Amino acid sequence: MIDGALQGVRVVEWGNFISAPFCGKVLAELGADVIKVEAPISGDDSRRHGPCPGGVADQERSGLFLLANINKRGVSLDLGSQKGREVLNRLLEGADVFLLNQRPDVVQELALDYESLRPRFPQLIATAITPYGLTGPYKDYRGCDLTVNALGGLSFGTGYPHREPLTTPLYQASYLAGVGAAFATVTALIARDFSGQGQSVDVAEAQVVSALLTGYHLPTYTYRGIAGTRAGNRMRLGLFPNCVLPCKDGYVCIDAPQLEQYQRFLALMGDQTWTENPRYRNRRAMSDEYPEEAEALITPWFMEHTKEEILDLCLEHRVPCVPVLKFDEVLSDPQFNARDYFQELVHPRAGSLRYPGLPYRFFATQCRYVRPAPGLGQHNEEVFCGELGIETAEFQQMAALPLKNYRVMDLGTAWAGPMATQMLADMGDQVIKVESRERMDGLRLGRPIVGEDAAGGDRGLWPELQPVFHSLNRNKLGVTLNLKTVEGVSLAKELAASSDVVVDNYSPGVLQRLGLGYPALRQVRPDIICVSMPAMGDTGPLRDVLAYAPIIQALSGFMSRVGYQENELLVGEFQAPWSDAVSSIHASLALAAAIRHRNRTGEGQYIEVAQLEATASMLGEAVLDYQMTGRVAGPQGNADIEWAPHNNYPCAGEDKWVAIAAATEEEWQGFCRALGNPDWCSGPRFSGRTGRMAHRRELDEYVAAWTTVRSVDKVVGVLQANGVAAMGVMNIEDQFLDPHWRARRTYAEIEHPHVGAEWVYGVPWVLGDTPGEVHTPAPTLGQHNEFVFHQLLGVPIERLERLRSEKVIY
Structure with missing residues (x-):
């Protein structure tokens, strides 16, 4: 256990794959005692996902599992059995937090939902992470990162306009939701310190993605009716140059919005006669109206230089431009290594590996890695016998606002x-x-x-x-x-x-x-x-x-x-x-x-x-992949390393797309059933996961042929009815009008003194007893000077007026 900010907090985690396990990991980094509960024999799904050393599957050496479960103790329980649930309840008696991301219907069937637990454990905080939340029309839908990014609005804007939208690589939505759930959980702990009562914490992964990221586009829609589209290698609505471009030995990213930065960049490139052309003085038009033409003016200079040369020159001239690093380069990067960012841990099966370090550095409490991820059931005897007092023989048979005071x-x-x-x-x-x-x-x-x-x-x-x-x-x-x-x-x-x-x-x-x-x-x-x-x-x-x-x-x-x-x-x-x-x-x-x-x-x-x-703390899978396999992976599109079909497919209508993912054999059978069991579904090429992965592009063509003549709603409805994860790839207009987002109160309307009523994103997590809220608009410049300086700090009015006249309060 770490002498950290959350020392003394016990978390029982019934998590699978990434979102809840990563939430448990960050709580453990901060000092919480996290006990991970897995099913005997099979364990967490991430144990079978990889990457594994040499590409050889091993449930004790999966990089994804090792990354998401650092600093935890691990036990195995069959929660499908009465005895297993009894032992879990004994664990919860001494717990502060119950963390889970299982399907809500499974949780309710086992009577492990918050309403079932609250009478027995009134001080317990139950944090549930699900793709779409515990309320709203989509609460029972199947989901994964692909569909979460689709509903969350992130996929629609990523990629080129003439191509399919792209999801985020490396399951980033799950990681982000995990950190968001950790924040919401700690605020619930603070509220309990005052009230003595636990509460539920409802975290919808898609809502976290939507609120923290795609809120960037909400004003352009609500004020101008612009839903936006994809912009390829540049940021839409930015000033030129703001793009990713090739150079002599790879790619660089330049983002120089300020005029003086752009002028320094032009001086760095030397004599550029095109700068005298009035067409190339409107940086907004260069970015929005003819970006390819504008980028062609500066690409030759980049192609003459290596990434290292460009970085050195741009550092010297204070131009925001850096290399696009691959993960072998990340591991050897001087900035990371100068700060000792990567931390080495020795695992009894996986050996010594360098893991991405911590995203924060506390200068009083500790925050560090102290133990590698647990083996399956590694701490059964320590927890069940040593802490719960279960006899060895019996054990062997088992095989409102939370922050208002600050x-x-x-x-x-x-x-x-x-x-x-x-x-x-x-x-x-x-x-x-x-x-x-x-x-x-x-x-x-x-x-x-x-x-x-x-x-x-x-x-x-x-x-x-x-x-x-x-x-x-x-x-x-x-x-x-x-x-x-x-x-x-x-x-x-x-x-x-x-x-x-x-x-x-x-x-x-x-x-x-x-x-x-x-x-x-x-x-x-x-x-x-x-x-x-x-x-x-x-x-x-x-x-x-x-x-x-x-x-x-x-x-x-x-x-x-x-x-x-x-x-x-x-x-x-x-x-x-x-x-x-x-x-x-x-x-x-x-x-x-x-x-x-x-x-x-x-x-x-x-x-x-x-x-x-x-x-970088959320990119550890790629870092471990390179160390374990020597592979330097490039762009992955919408493909998953384990599942097919897994893509965004075209639907009827202009720029309409649907995200579809079938992760298990059961879901594949449901997919075939939804399509009416066409002959190609039962062919030998697609009869098992290995075959579907090997013929993924052919499979995508069949799926696209089926989706392209159907509406998004029709495809989502029939697939979800058959237990298959599917969701429309939404732009900001789709999100704003979507009934699920409305039911979850994703948007809040506030009254601003200069613009009147306007929509902003609401709070992306729901605490049962102390929910956050949006209650006042953003301040105008100096709006609360008198209240803060005079009423809160006691500055006399005479001094206040003098400070205003002298442009101190200005």
């Missing part, structure tokens, strides 16, 4: 920092956002898409008319404070002294130079918790690199797997800031754990969440 000083800007504090605000924290008119949040900048100003007028309201800013900063108070002044820094320290938490995502050294680093803030409040979210980390050779989400995704290795399998056509880009969402949810989890630790011990601390490392 104040957060939010120094975040753009996405990652504000998204982390938004999650805290949704769960009840009083979050005070600190900006200034000289340095306002970057999401306030640029021409808005709402109101009269969208047509080009300017009444000085542009900073108040940015709906993406509104979504990420709802539920917050807002003040303006000029931190370039001595009194501004002094007032910031006063605010920190009255706060429990300070969050920032500045570049390394910025707060220290202002006199607002952790040592300085600890002087004014010894138990303060500070979370910093630098892009690359506080140390390492790339600590000062200019980085946006695509830059981080490129360096993490993630981009190298996003594309079409045929000819390894790399796409690289997602139409959403993936690494921002990943980093923010890890930061929120770390903060919740640190708050609970301080509640119990009185100890604050500094936590570093390097966005690059947070992103």
Whole structure:
């Protein structure tokens, strides 16, 4: 057990494959005692998934299982038997959390759902992770990562417009939902510390994906009616250059939205006569209207240089451009290794392997790997006999707001920092956002898409008319404070002294130079918790690199797997800031754990969440795959390494697609039955999993021929009725109008003083007794100056007026 922020918390995990096991892993990293319950003999499905050393299947050496189950103890129980359930109930008597991601009908049949358990275990927190949630029209539908990304809206925007949409590689939706469930669980623990009562936590994987990622596109639909489409190797709605391009020995990612960054890039390339052409001075048009033409202007320069040369030149000239690393390069990357990111663990069967490290660094409590994943039933005797007191002979026969008491000083800007504090605000924290008119949040900048100003007028309201800013900063108070002044820094320290938490995502050294680093803030409040979210980390050779989400995704290795399998056509880009969402949810989890630790011990601390490392922490399967097999995998399209069919298939209508996945022989038979058992289904080529995988492309052609003449709803309905995972690939319009999302209250309508009623994403997890809520709109610039500085901090009105006139409060 680790002396961590969650020390003393016991979690009983009945998890399978990724989402719940990964949730259990991050709770165990933070110090919880996690006991994993598996079925005897067969165990967790991930034990059979691989990768395995040399490609030889071995349930004790599966990389996916080893990764998702670090730091746990493991027991085996037959929960289909009365005796097995009795022992599980004895485990739950001493547990704080029951974590599961089994099908709801199975859970209810075994009387292991929250309503059945609550009378016996009123203090228990029951966290259920499912593809679509425990309520709503789709609650009983079958699902997997492919269908979750389809419903969550992420797939629709990924890939090229003339090709099928792409899901995320490497089961990223399951990992993201696992971290989200961990955050929701810790907030429920904090609520229980005050109320003494447990509660249910309902986490829908698709809702987490939708709320944290595709909310980026909600304003363009609700204000302009634009549902969007795929944009290939670039970010839609961005400024040129923002794309993935080939170079001499691979690919690079460039994302230079600021004018001075673009000018430095042009200077770096040298004499470029095309820059004199008026057609190439409109960077928005170059990105949206003729991107291929624009990219052709800069590609020759990239093709003359290697990835390493480009990185060195762009670092020197402060241009946000980095290589797209493959996972063999990730393992040897100087930035990761300078920070000792990868951690070596020795497993009795799998041997010594380097695992992706932790996404955060706590500077008071411990957070580390102490034991490899358990063997199947490895701790049966220790737990059942040693802790539950079961006789050896008997053992052998068995073969409302949770955060309402806390104040957060939010120094975040753009996405990652504000998204982390938004999650805290949704769960009840009083979050005070600190900006200034000289340095306002970057999401306030640029021409808005709402109101009269969208047509080009300017009444000085542009900073108040940015709906993406509104979504990420709802539920917050807002003040303006000029931190370039001595009194501004002094007032910031006063605010920190009255706060429990300070969050920032500045570049390394910025707060220290202002006199607002952790040592300085600890002087004014010894138990303060500070979370910093630098892009690359506080140390390492790339600590000062200019980085946006695509830059981080490129360096993490993630981009190298996003594309079409045929000819390894790399796409690289997602139409959403993936690494921002990943980093923010890890930061929120770390903060919740640190708050609970301080509640119990009185100890604050500094936590570093390097966005690059947070992103890489969910990519361990690819890292282990390279170590175990020597394989450097490229883009995987929508293919799965174990299942077929597994793809997005065309349906009747323009750009209509359906995600279909059949993971088991039972689901394959259901698939054939849904199609009317055509002759090709029973042919020898598709008679078993091995045959279907070997003839996957031919199988895809048969499936596409069936789906293309049918509507999405018809295909989903008949397949789900036969027990097959299927879901329409939704754009933002489909999501917004979908009855399941409406039933789950995925969207919240708020009233903003300058734009009126507007829609934002709601809270993506549902706590039974202390649910979060969206209750107030984002603050206007300096809206709460008087309330915060005068009423909360006690600054006299006379001093307040002077500070305003001197542009300290400005």
